[in-house]
Amino acid sequence: MMRGSLAELEAVLAVSSRGGFRAAARELGISSSSLSQQIATLETRMGVRLFNRSTRSVILSAAGEQFVASVGPALEAIRSAVEHVDEHRAEATGTLRINTSVGATRMILTPLILEYMRRNPQMAVEIVTEGALVDVNAKGFDAGIRIREAVPPDMVVVPIGDSIRPAIIGSSDYFRRHGKPQVPADLQNHLCIRARMASGTIYRWEFERRGESFALDVPGKLVLDDSDLMLRAAREGAGLAYLSEWQVEDDLAAGKLEQVLGAWTPPYPGLCLYYPGRRNIPAKLRRLVDLIHEIRQSGDVEKP
Structure with a gap:
């Protein structure tokens, strides 16, 4: 009697729907080699090839098409039954x-x-x-x-x-000493606290107004890779920082920081x-x- 695990049947349907082993493996959360082995084991047990494989494509054979057409609805019914039972579980563990x-x-x-x-x-x-x-x-x-x-x-x-809005902020002391930028181009004459991304690149400050988007590589001698440190440095008057409004809203409300160029920093x-x-x-x-x-x-x- 031919027997196949649900994992093997799920593997066949995933490869069929995704059109390849790599994408199907990502969907199932397993390696491509493990997925290939599951299908090969099922094909050996059944004595029939379900997929025609080449270096460029993976397509169902005639037997595979018939198999998927028959097994697909049955597996969907099993999934539905499992979901309904799972919903009644008292506690997730x-x-x-x-x-x-x-x-x-x-x-x-x-x-x-x-x-x-x-x-x-x-x-x-x-x-x-x-x-x-x-x-x-x-x-x-x-x-x-x-x-x-x-x-x-x-x-x-x-x-x-909801969406997140960036905020360019600085301390009152900083603005007393350096003035406030009126347009993004004015930042070239300011001290900016620059951010180093996980990739190692320096973040370019992003702006948008009236449908025009652009990014600036702002000047600055201080480079940090943590937003809390950038906020602390801005509070101390070290320069302007490009952060999220939610992170600075308490400081803005308390008057510890001031925001500039708000019209140029729409939400994302x-x-x-x-x-x-x-x-x-x-x-x-x-x-x-x-x-x-x-x-x-x-x-x-x-x-x-």
């Missing part, structure tokens, strides 16, 4: 691993992550902060959290908060949760997605 940046963690730790743990007391959460973007699939993470424009295009995206898409486009996501991740939807409706993810 295990560890939810998230890759994100330090700044994003500051924004979502209290309103999202700690609330998630309060509601799911059997869950552990591991957050790894990195400046550089990593392949969450390959590194064993359940999901990532980044600004929308940084998310890889083949991921499922769940917006977390905010943070989002993202994860591989699997057909079914684990209950632990689905509960985080549900919480995000709930919090977005209440508008509580704008502040750290």
Whole structure:
């Protein structure tokens, strides 16, 4: 009697839908070699080739087309049954691993992550902060959290908060000594606190007005790679810093810092949760997605 594991059947459907082993492996969260072995094992057991492979393409054979047409609906029914049972589980258990940046963690730790743990007391959460973007699939993470424009295009995206607006800020003492820039070009005559990105490059300050977008390589003798340090330096009058409004709003309200060039720094898409486009996501991740939807409706993810 021919027997095949659900993993092998899922492998066939993934390769069929994705048109190749590499993309299918990313979807399933396994290596390409492991995926190839699963399908080869199933083909050997069945005694029939399901895919015609070449160096340029992977396409279903006639037998493979018939197999997928028959197995696909059955697997979908199994997935649906598992999802419905999973929804009735009293408590989610295990560890939810998230890759994100330090700044994003500051924004979502209290309103999202700690609330998630309060509601799911059997869950552990591991957050790894990195400046550089990593392949969450390959590194064993359940999901990532980044600004929308940084998310890889083949991921499922769940917006977390509203858009984020940059703010160019400086201390009152700095502006007394140097004056205020009226247009971005004036920054060439100012001291700017420059930011080194995880890639090693220096961030070019981004501007937009009346449909025109551009970036400037601003001058400055101080280069930092941490936004908290940039904020501290700006408070001390070391220069102008390009940060997010949510990070400086308390200082602005208290009069410790002043904002300039606000008309030139429009908002950009905010943070989002993202994860591989699997057909079914684990209950632990689905509960985080549900919480995000709930919090977005209440508008509580704008502040750290």
